[in-house]
Amino acid sequence: MKCRSVQKKLSAYQDGELKPLEQEELSSHLLGCRSCRKEYEQLDWVWQTLGGLEEISPGPWFYPQLARKLKEPRKRGLLPTLQHVFRFIGAPAIASIILVIGLAAGSYLGSNLARRDLFPSQGIPVSDSQSGFFASMRVFDPAPPGTFAEGYLRMASYEESESR
């Protein structure tokens, strides 16, 4: 076994996670190789040092306090529920859903209001090709036909003419 492959496996060797044959091979390599043994000793030093971390015990009130908490009603208002929903599906997904709903509602309302011929225009007769051209140019209007804005403007102007 080469030192490089031994040193890669030292951590698993220390944790007893190698197959028995590999474990034996590493043990015999460590017996004969000083530099690998030094590496292992450093790992072992870390492991032993970690043993110096104090251990704590639960206080005598641990269970009684827990039993009391069991009987308390869980506080779960609207805000925690919303937070839970947000965490579950994520903010970008929610933003996308809101955007799609907004666009759908806007175009539905806009086209509905614009389609309703509430205010028949007294237009000058024009040919089909001319009307098609004018209609296509209206996309540059502040309120293009078929949009919510146009519907709103037409409603507003109708109300104005009614009040006169």
Added chain:
Amino acid sequence: MDKQLPNEELMVKIAKGDEYAFQILVERHQTSLLNLIYRFLGGDRTKSQDLAQEVFLRVWQAARSYEAKAKFTTWLYRIVVNICLNELKASRRKKWLRFFQVDREEQGVGEEDFSGEEPSPEDQLLSKERSREITEALQRLPENQRMALVLKRYDDLSYAEIAGILNCSVSAVESLLVRAKKNLQEKLKIS
């Protein structure tokens, strides 16, 4: 009731609302869970006790939906990992608020030691100092390395069990531990 009942059977009883079964389960796992949280979060006893209780509350609430597909301890430790990671996120958020906090709570309240032994004051001081150094070194490790290391070193779980808890592969656990040990080696030498 037999106190030696396996965890899975206790869970069946807990699902039916048996508080005594719950008490047996809590007493069986409270010390290991408490220490896991304490070591992972870096030495706040009061906070660790609160979080350990939170873990058991979740066990009580989830008992009805619990299915003994995986080993019980793997399921339990997964709850601990989730709670610890949520706590870390929350404490990061709280750091921002600390700028505006006028009255800071004094630390160390309710931090009595419940171990029965009484070492000498010098030994106590040395061991506390060493413990503090180790805790600090652990806290400087990335979260996943730290959790893998704590589960291996103090709970002596196998790589397969740790992989089940952290939801990753066995080889990922192996490399997490290699890196954690290397990092810790450097940090402990420096400190």
